Amino acid sequence: MLRVRFAPSPTGYLHVGSARTFIFNWLYARRHGGTMILRIDDTDVERNTEQSLDSIFEGLKWLDLDWDEQYRQSERLALHQQFAETILAKGLAYRDFTPAVVAVEDAPHGASTWLFNADQREISKEDSDRRAAAGEPFVVRYKVPRDVVEQVKFTDSVYGEQVKSTADIEDFALLRSTGIPTYHLASCADDVDLRISHIIRGQDHLTNTFKHVLIFKAAGYEPPQFAHLPLLIAPDGAKLSKRKHGPVVSVTTYRDAGFLPHAFINFLCLLGWSPKDDRERMTREELKAIFSFEGINRSNAVINFSEAEPFDAKALWLNAETIRTMPVADLSAALAPVLVEAGIECSAGKLAHITPLIQERIRLLKDILTVGDFFFAKELAPYDSAELIPKKGDAAMALKALEKALEALPSIEFSHDGLEAGLRAAAEQLGIKAGQMFEPIRVAVCGRKTAPPLFGTLEALGRDVCLERIDKAIAKLK
């Protein structure tokens, strides 16, 4: 039975890297008919927050990702402690009564890295039991063999054979002096108890895995299969962090900016994994059908962003592609909440007219607010009257075109084809090029030179608004 888990620690919002880890786990489970488990790794009581947990759920909900079972580590304390007890009883761990050091910054990374507290390992079982019973605080450490050097091994589905000497592994903690398990212990105990078959997680755990293998074996279990994922890093090469890189590391930022859930998932999948052919855009079903460890890369992937452009160009492109290939009705439905959020009132009927006009012009849902502002504004934003002057024309030509439009529009059928025929005829009557006729009208109606196609725009705006705006433009010219 294939069982995988996503185990976030609720110490921040849902990170894009975490989201990708969830997706890869999910894809693997769904492809092979396995079970997807969400396990909240909240053993760090100091840093956990409920808000963080909410943001994780919020992010997963937005991405429409589901799971079959859910657990919370803090509710499984007894299990973890028992697990530690088993290892301790076997003599494979020891109590360390050294008082907690007040984190001295220069100690850990210096030349003299400690591997264990030699004296603490030598305390006899009787003494250790007595001191513990007397209430003296201690941490339980794994007792890495020191008399003989062994090679700890495991095979990673992505990184291949991994070997590390026990001489390079320190006596890591299993239980804190508070009795609360450390991540390493809780994680392994739960993986055993939840019968996890495959651990798919970030490469930052690759070296930790040797410790985990030691824990699994000490408790008498075979370790599950491991598959480590390359990390997502920032353009500066550093691991993505909120402090350094800001909100771009949070999944909700993408949601709020107007990314479509699937486009975002698609983007994340392309970071560190490849279908090995030239496919870029893939549906969820396709992804489920072809995802495999063979396609996972071993080098870190840069997610590109800058202050000027906070989102990776590929993500933007994928989102734009998704937007322009989705059914208009679906896009309208996705756009409606964006308008509500911005406090804009727009009937479903009007939105249905506007949507096809902007569909291939927006990259993010929120772009409707800038690309289509003139559809919603009661009053057009101020623009320079010089904008009204067409190419190879002058103010007089602009005026002539607008006046002609004002005269013709009331009797023209307000449909795309009707407007095109009417306006082209009007241009001909004036003896100017069609473009020179259209340009002043576009600016008069949209307030700028770049806008969606004119006829559809006029139609969506309605006759009254068009006439009013043209009238104002004429006044501006005079």
Place this chain on the structure above:
RNA sequence: GGCGCUAUCGUCUAACGGUUAGGACAGAGCCCUCUCAAGGCUUAAAUACGGGUUCGAUUCCCGUUAGCGCUACCA
């Protein structure tokens, strides 16, 4: 410092000893066109460096360099 992992266009990646080193995004140019967008075509752009192994290395091995990770009673 120790240990581990990684190294192909700016970015994401393909090429599991033999290719003119492919694709995508971003960039540039042209076409289409009522502006913009979309689309079509064209273009520029990479095997970190040094040694091996081999008839032949992007590919295998070693070293250098660089980046990242771990080295907590964080996860």
